[in-house]
Amino acid sequence: MNINNKQKFFYIKKIKNSKDKNYEKISQLFCNKAINDILNNFKIYDFRQVDEVEKNLAGVYIIFSIDKNKNLKFSYIGESSDIKKRWKTHINNFKTKNIKSRKFRTKEKDLEQIKFAVLKLDTDQNTRLKKETYYIYHFKSKFTNINTKIANMKMKCDFGHGVKRTYLSYDKNSVKFRLYIYGECRNKECNNKFLIR
């Protein structure tokens, strides 16, 4: 076993899960890098441009805002069978100060600053749910991410059963440090473990 990788993994889990102020700066750096990748590789919409999105696009999306120094202020990952409709609901909840938008409004007061991006299109719901969980782990931070759950209860194992838990892991046999996300089946006889990517 590679001790350096073990330490690295311990540290990454801390960065993603700790509320400790000592981890805030490094968490922010991780999140800034993650959002920078999105800004460079995906089409970004503001709330007015949401009208341009096609109807009935099924997929996984991110909603976020950054400050003037490109620090991520908040991220939210979601999935929907109709992204445009869902985004309109988010915008409406924000405008009307609906309770459902409370976390968004705590992190960002100005609707003009809120951005939207489609991360992955897929008509299969289970594929979307796994991708959604993948991105929630990717953006996991007690300081910037506002998702309340890591995985949707509707997620299924490879054999169609419910999922007990998802977790972050790494390849203990590899010299190169690589993170993996796994889902674990709830059915004791099945016990399927599957990769979430």
Ligand SMILES: [Zn+2]
């Ligand atoms: Zn199963």
